[in-house]
Amino acid sequence: MRFSYLFFILFAALISACTPEMKDGTSTDQNNIGEKLQDVSSLTTEDGQSQSQVAIYDQTVARIHQFDLHSLTLIRSLPVDNPSADHYVLYHQAGNYVVDLSMQNLTLYDYQGMAEHSLLNFAGKPKSAAFKPNLGLLVVYDDLNSVGILKINQFGRAEKSWVGGTLVTGTASIAAGDINEAGQLILAMSDNSITVVDLDQTMSSRKWIVTETFPTNLSKITWLAPVRGSTDLILVVSDQTLSLLSLSSQTIVSSFSLSSYKQLAYSKSIDPHIILKRNNEVVVAYVSGNSITTRSVYQHTGYVAKSRLDLIQDSWIMVGINNESWIWGKSDAEKYNRTVKSWRFSDLLAQYSFNLRDNSVLEIADKSLLSLFPSKLGYAVYYNMSSGTTQELKGFNIPYIP
Amino acid sequence: MKLQLVIYFVFMLFAHASTFVGNGGSQGDIELAASKKQLVETFQAIIENKQSDYLCKCTEDYENRDVCLPLKKLNSDQQKYCQKQLTEKAPEMLKLLQSEDVKIQWTHEPIEVRTGNELRAVDAVTNPTQKQITLNLPRFLDMSTSDRVFLLSHEYFHLTKIEGKQVADDETVGPFQESDGGRQFLNAIGSSISVLEGYLPDVSSHRAMIARSRSWKRFWFDGNFGGSSAVTDPSSSFGQKDAHDAQLSFHFYLGDFALSARIKNEYNDKKILDNSVSISENVMLYGIGAGYRFFPFKDPLTFWGQSHILVQAFLDQIESHISVSDDFVSISDRTRTTGSSVYGTYYIPFFWGFWWHATVGYEYHPYKYSNVNLKYKDGRTVAGIGVSYAF
Numbered sequence: 001m002r003f004s005y006l007f008f009i010l011f012a013a014l015i016s017a018c019t020p021e022m023k024d025g026t027s028t029d030q031n032n033i034g035e036k037l038q039d040v041s042s043l044t045t046e047d048g049q050s051q052s053q054v055a056i057y058d059q060t061v062a063r064i065h066q067f068d069l070h071s072l073t074l075i076r077s078l079p080v081d082n083p084s085a086d087h088y089v090l091y092h093q094a095g096n097y098v099v100d101l102s103m104q105n106l107t108l109y110d111y112q113g114m115a116e117h118s119l120l121n122f123a124g125k126p127k128s129a130a131f132k133p134n135l136g137l138l139v140v141y142d143d144l145n146s147v148g149i150l151k152i153n154q155f156g157r158a159e160k161s162w163v164g165g166t167l168v169t170g171t172a173s174i175a176a177g178d179i180n181e182a183g184q185l186i187l188a189m190s191d192n193s194i195t196v197v198d199l200d201q202t203m204s205s206r207k208w209i210v211t212e213t214f215p216t217n218l219s220k221i222t223w224l225a226p227v228r229g230s231t232d233l234i235l236v237v238s239d240q241t242l243s244l245l246s247l248s249s250q251t252i253v254s255s256f257s258l259s260s261y262k263q264l265a266y267s268k269s270i271d272p273h274i275i276l277k278r279n280n281e282v283v284v285a286y287v288s289g290n291s292i293t294t295r296s297v298y299q300h301t302g303y304v305a306k307s308r309l310d311l312i313q314d315s316w317i318m319v320g321i322n323n324e325s326w327i328w329g330k331s332d333a334e335k336y337n338r339t340v341k342s343w344r345f346s347d348l349l350a351q352y353s354f355n356l357r358d359n360s361v362l363e364i365a366d367k368s369l370l371s372l373f374p375s376k377l378g379y380a381v382y383y384n385m386s387s388g389t390t391q392e393l394k395g396f397n398i399p400y401i402p
Numbered sequence: 403m404k405l406q407l408v409i410y411f412v413f414m415l416f417a418h419a420s421t422f423v424g425n426g427g428s429q430g431d432i433e434l435a436a437s438k439k440q441l442v443e444t445f446q447a448i449i450e451n452k453q454s455d456y457l458c459k460c461t462e463d464y465e466n467r468d469v470c471l472p473l474k475k476l477n478s479d480q481q482k483y484c485q486k487q488l489t490e491k492a493p494e495m496l497k498l499l500q501s502e503d504v505k506i507q508w509t510h511e512p513i514e515v516r517t518g519n520e521l522r523a524v525d526a527v528t529n530p531t532q533k534q535i536t537l538n539l540p541r542f543l544d545m546s547t548s549d550r551v552f553l554l555s556h557e558y559f560h561l562t563k564i565e566g567k568q569v570a571d572d573e574t575v576g577p578f579q580e581s582d583g584g585r586q587f588l589n590a591i592g593s594s595i596s597v598l599e600g601y602l603p604d605v606s607s608h609r610a611m612i613a614r615s616r617s618w619k620r621f622w623f624d625g626n627f628g629g630s631s632a633v634t635d636p637s638s639s640f641g642q643k644d645a646h647d648a649q650l651s652f653h654f655y656l657g658d659f660a661l662s663a664r665i666k667n668e669y670n671d672k673k674i675l676d677n678s679v680s681i682s683e684n685v686m687l688y689g690i691g692a693g694y695r696f697f698p699f700k701d702p703l704t705f706w707g708q709s710h711i712l713v714q715a716f717l718d719q720i721e722s723h724i725s726v727s728d729d730f731v732s733i734s735d736r737t738r739t740t741g742s743s744v745y746g747t748y749y750i751p752f753f754w755g756f757w758w759h760a761t762v763g764y765e766y767h768p769y770k771y772s773n774v775n776l777k778y779k780d781g782r783t784v785a786g787i788g789v790s791y792a793f
Contacts, residue, residue, distance in 0.1 A: 060675065375730035376675045395733045398726070399775045401675070402639060 029266040030222040030237075033141035033177040033187075034130030037088035037101060040372050043069075043365035045093070046132055047228075048270045048310050050365050055091035055098045060376045061400035064089055064098055064109070069368070069382055072391050077400060078109050081117055088126060092133035097156020101126040101140060106148065110156035119158045120148035130179040137179055137199055145174065149185075149203050160203045168195055168208045178234075178268065180226035184211070186234055186247070188221035194234070194245060214250040218243060225272030227287050228311075235272045235287055237263075242274060242285055244292050254291040265304035269364075273309045275318065277301065284309065284316065297348055299341070305334040306362055309345065313366050316345045319356070335359050340369060342385065352385060376401075428618050430508055430539050435703045436611040437550040441558070442499050444551075444599045448492040458484035458594045461601055469548050469596045472589035479577040484590045487576070491562045498561050505532070508539040517572055517582070526553055528560040530568045551599050552592035559591050615751040617697075617708050619792035622653040622660075624747075626761060628786020630668060637770075637777040640726055642683050645670040649786065653693070653712070660693040662714055675728075683724045687765075689743065691716030709750040716743045720767045726774050735774050741767020749790060757790040 028036055039057040044050055053075065055066045062083030066075045080087055082102050090099035096111035106120040124144030131138050133152070136159070140148040145166035151159040166173040172189035180186050185197040193215045201209040218238035227233035227244075233253070236243045244254040261276035261283060273286035276294075282301055285294045286309055301320035308317045322337045336358045342351040356362070360371040360381075369383040378397035383390050448457070458481050460470035476484060498504055513536060514521045525541045528534070535557045542550060560569060569575050571585035578587040625648075632643045651664035668685035693714030701707035718741045725734040745763035752758055763784045770777035 373730045376678050376728045377726060377731050377733060379728075379731040392731075394731050395726075395773070398640075398733070398773075401775075 031176055032128035032223075033139055033147065033174065033185075034128050034179070035268050036128050037090075037126055038361060038363065039087060039089055040361050040363045040370060041089045041091035041098075043363050043368060043370055044270065046134060048312065048366070050368065051091075051093045053091070053093050053096075054363070054370060055089045056372055056380065057087040057089045057100070058378060058397055059083075059087070060378070061397045062087075063397075063400055064100060065378070065396050066091070066098065067380075067393060067396075069370070072382065072393055074396050076113055077396075078113060078115070081105065081107060086125065088129075090129060090131050090138070092131075092152075092156070095133060095152070095154050095156045097152070099131070099138065099152075101129065106140060106150065108150075108152065108156060108158055116158055119161055120150060120163055122146040122148050122163050130177070130185070132179045132181075132183065135179070135183045137183055139177075139179060139185055139199070141174075141177075147174065149199055151200070151203055162203045162206050164202070164208055168197065169193070169210060169213055175221045176224040176236075178224055178226055180231050180234070181229070182231040184231075186224060186226060188216075188224045188236060189213075192216050192218050192221055192238070194236075194247070194250075196247065212247075216243075216245065216252070218252075223266045223274075225266075225268045228271050233287065233290070235292075237266060237274065242292055244287055244290070254287075256285055256292045256294065264301070265307050267307040267309065269306070269308040270310040273307065275304045275307050282318075286311070295345070295348060297343070303334070305338055306364055308364050308366075310366055311345065314344055314346050315342065315351075315366050316348075317342045317364055317366075319362060319364065335361070338362075340364070357381070430537070430542055431618075432611060432614070432616050432703065433543060433550060434506065434537075434554075437547070437554050438499055439611075439703075440547075440551050440599045441554055441595065442496060444595050444602060445492045445496045445499070447598065447602055448488060449496065454485075454489070456594075456598055456601060457488050458590060459597075460593075461597055464597045464600065467548075469552055469593055472586065472593040473597070475586070476590055477577070480587075480590065483576040483578070484587065484594060487564060487587075488591060488594060491559070491564075494562050495558060498558055503533050504558070504561065505534045507534060507536045508542075509536055510539055513538050515571075526557050528557045530561055533561060548596040548600055552589075552596040555592040555595040556588045559588050611703060613753045614705065614708065615753060615755050615757050615792060617695075617702070617710055617749070617751070617792075619755065620655045622655065622790055622792045624651040624653070624664075624759060624788055624790045625649070626759065626786040626788020628761070628784060628788075630765070630782040630784040632778060632782050633780045637779070638775055639674050640681055640724070640771075640774050640776045641778060642670045642672065642681070645683070645685070645782075647784070647786065649788070655695075658695045660695065660712060660714065662689075662691045662693055662716070664689045664691075664716065679726060679728045681724065681726050683722065685720060685722040687718050687720050687767075689716035689718040691743075693745075695749075705751060709748065712745075712747045712749065714745045714747070716745070717741075718743055718765065718767055720769060722769060722771075724771050724774055724776065733773055735771040737769050737771055739767055739769040741765060743767075743784075745784075752789075755792050757792060758787070759790050760787045761785065 041055040052070050053068055055064050057064050062080050064078040068075050080100055085103040088101040098109040100107040103125050108116045108119055122142045124142035126140050127143045129140045136152045138150040146163055148163045150161045153159050172191040175188045175190050177187035185199050187195045189195055193213050195213040196211045198209045198211050220239040221236055223237035225235045232246055232248050234245050236245055240259045242256040242258055243252045246253050261278050264277050265275040267273055273284050276283040280298050281296050282299045283294050283296045285292055303321040305321055306319040319338050319340045338356040340356055341353040360373045363370045367386040371381045373379045377395050380393040460473045464470045513524050513527050515524055515527055526537045569584045572582055574583040575587045627648050630645050645668045647666055647668040649666040653660040653662045666687040671682045673680050691714050693712050695710045695712040697710045699706040721738050723736040743763055743765035745761055747759050747761040749757045749759045764781055766781035768779050
């Protein structure tokens with residue numbers, strides 16, 4: 001008996017020692033406002049158009065580099081405050097401004113490179129952001145659940161801002177959220193209600209201004225995404241259910257049970273969707289019209305690092321991680337053993353598939369992909385799927401290494 | 403006109419070299435001086451009655467050597483006569499050896515003397531009247547140390563007088579009654595001195611002087627290893643403030659003027675940014691230049707007297723290559739430039755034509771790599787040690 005106890009303790013210790021850093025890809029996408037922050041800005045605009053420029057934060061020289069992807073030239077390089085901290089980057093090509101987010105700080109670099117520091121003072125480390133540059137709105141969510149709101153004009157200068165706590169309605173905290181195309185902050189709350197916030201008035205009044213709130217009958221909401229092209233519909237992930245909610249009718253218009261699937265990824269990239277898995281069946285669940293629809297491909301995929309669905313362009317791109325086994329102690333496991341695959345979504349005709357080099361941060365667009373490597377000298381690879389070409393950005397840190 | 407000036411200049415250099423005779427700066431000087439020292443000290447030993455038992459006798463060490471042949475032929479009377487004359491004439495020989503009245507002249511031409519009706523090839527000839535000894539330089543240089551002592555003893559003894567007259571090769575003398583009795587007698591004298599010289603440790607030590615490398619050689623090859631250091635820090639951490647180098651150079655001497663060419667490789671590797679970035683730089687330098695050497699110590703027969711300092715100026719062409727890499731990317735660049743440098747090199751003699759040397763210098767050839775944002779704007783100090791061979 002004593003031996004059995006000992007064996008059990010040893011077995012439990014072994015199991016806990018072998019606990020993987022990552023069982024599925026959803027944990028860091030849950031309970032966010034907007035999308036998880038990266039040190040590379042998006043290659044597409046909020047409406048899915050390709051951007052010809054990208055901003056990259058490089059910690060070796062503590063600078064944000066802005067590149068033209070057509071000519072692969074460095075346009076400008078911006079020094080950051082607080083170089084020892086992690087930095088995340090947002091970029092708006094039309095206004096040619098860069099947002100630098102770091103611990104307790106937000107800095108805005110306008111089209112001339114003039115910096116405005118400490119525009120939002122929050123206590124924690126930024127983890128996600130909802131960025132609608134066409135509407136001039138940015139909402140930043142930190143790891144201590146503070147919410148920073150910023151109004152940015154077309155020249156990349158801050159007009160007003162405010163930082164609020166997570167208790168928006170006085171009784172419930174924020175579970176997830178995003179900005180819809182009407183410029184409203186849609187929040188799923190801890191009491192499973194949906195709350196709509198007027199961002200402009202909130203900044204002016206310097207307190208949360210809620211325009212409406214309604215219950216949902218859902219439980220444990222962890223993810224929320226406004227549907228592209230609609231100011232009414234939002235896609236919500238709750239406990240074992242994917243639901244499509246109408247803000248106007250305050251009802252669930254469509255739902256899909258997740259109970260028999262492993263949830264691999266939640267994505268707001270262009271058209272919101274989630275990636276599910278059941279055995280070798282990989283399922284993409286998305287919104288078509290007023291209902292949740294699914295499509296399946298049969299692929300061996302252990303984990304999904306990124307997924308991008310563009311229904312207008314009829315394109316689905318998925319970056320899968322081939323290794324399904326536990327990834328021992330790797331906090332950046334999503335950077336290894338990756339394969340990028342693309343389909344024409346209307347009939348799921350595969351367009352291309354290739355393996356990616358390990359250990360890079362990825363940003364994908366409809367016809368292109370940027371892979372940023374942790375090279376001290378500076379190294380990024382730009383894949384142009386239209387032309388089938390690969391271009392390298394090499395040594396962009398060199399001029400700034402003292 | 404310019405050509406005439408150049409020809410005149412070169413001619414003057416050669417002329418300068420040919421007049422530099424007798425002080426250790428020319429071919430044969432060291433060998434002659436060492437042999438004379440050996441003779442002087444051997445005769446001093448005879449005067450002081452050291453080793454008198456060995457006069458005109460062959461020792462065990464020399465038993466089977468050619469230098470003993472004249473001694474082995476001696477009969478008892480001849481041996482006694484040889485011993486007597488050596489003892490009696492030692493002071494006179496010492497005086498002659500130390501006298502500046504005796505002129506020694508080098509020649510590259512074959513020397514022949516008439517013996518009866520025949521011409522006989524010899525290595526040296528003495529004119530007693532003019533107190534002049536003429537030596538065939540190539541033959542003299544080819545000889546062993548003991549053969550040189552033998553030859554000089556023979557020739558110098560021609561200048562002494564026995565019974566009122568100088569000894570000639572083709573005349574009889576004492577118990578040497580054959581037609582070339584004089585030659586046999588002088589050969590016995592030479593052999594005895596040569597054997598004694600080898601037997602006396604203090605005297606034979608002068609052989610080291612012969613083996614010591616000589617500065618008058620015209621063709622020099624240098625090889626050295628060293629390092630350099632930039633006077634000012636390079637413009638970025640990719641640059642190498644300090645570098646290692648290896649150099650090969652060649653000098654051709656016209657007197658004390660040298661025409662030089664050199665090829666040098668400067669290299670260094672280092673890692674920066676927590677060892678994540680490797681830098682490797684390789685610089686090839688090709689230079690031509692000219693120099694002048696001077697001797698800080700006067701006596702060319704001594705170790706320090708042979709040592710000298712060569713001061714040079716070079717025009718350099720530099721071809722350099724740098725490679726900067728980390729785990730993901732490798733960036734390289736190459737550049738070419740011209741520059742100049744000055745060097746001071748101190749040479750000290752070793753043996754058999756080899757020399758040690760130490761060098762310091764300053765090189766000025768600023769250059770930059772555009773791809774890696776690196777510029778060397780000032781010069782470098784250099785230092786190194788190496789080995790030379792002169793022939």
